[in-house]
Amino acid sequence: MEEWQAVAVFRAPEVPEDGRRHLGELFPGTTVHDARTGRLTATWRLRADDLPAAAETARARVAEAAASGFAEPVDLRVRSAEMAEVEIAHPGPLELWGSGEVAGHLSVSRQYVAQLLEGDPRFPRPVATLRGGHVWTAGSVRHYTDLYRS
Incomplete structure (x- = not known):
């Protein structure tokens, strides 16, 4: 089993308190809601044998969050935990x-x-x-x- 990082972005103008608790259970990592843009970003780690299995696990969690009705998924990315660490330590150049x-x-x-x-x-x-x-x-x-x- 390998460790993977998933990042899901949702359109969520408002997140009720019970929704925040539910998201915390689904995404045991960092969940940030930007009320100005109505965007919610969840970042979490998961374990899976390979990338397709990790992507399917992440997709299932995102689908469960979407079923709550307050968050519409708009983006999902899955990468190896190793790649995530490299990108954090050495981000690409920004213009x-x-x-x-x-x-x-x-x-x-x-x-x-x-x-x-x-x-x-x-x-x-x-x-x-x-x-x-x-x-x-x-x-x-x-x-x-x-x-x-x-």
Whole structure:
């Protein structure tokens, strides 16, 4: 038997207290609910002989969570625990942009970027806020541009 990590993402605008308890039983790991986006992410470890068996075990747990009615599954990933540890220790490079890069990409001022952040709910949320300002992934800004500014 090998150890695997599963990550399931659900659309769940609200999670009732009894739902939180149920999820804790189904996914003995970390469960995070972001009320702003209505996204719930569950990360847990499981044991199985191989990847297909691990994926089936994870799929069954996700189906049980979906049957509760408050969480709609939208993504499921299963990988070896070893690969999960490697990716945590050595994440791939991210292309990050500050307000200046976002403004340049959109051909607007930095002030307008701030207005978009406050006034357009479709505009991507920053992945971090540092002393120097907000930081976005370039991919999220490009995605916004492709969908809403072309």
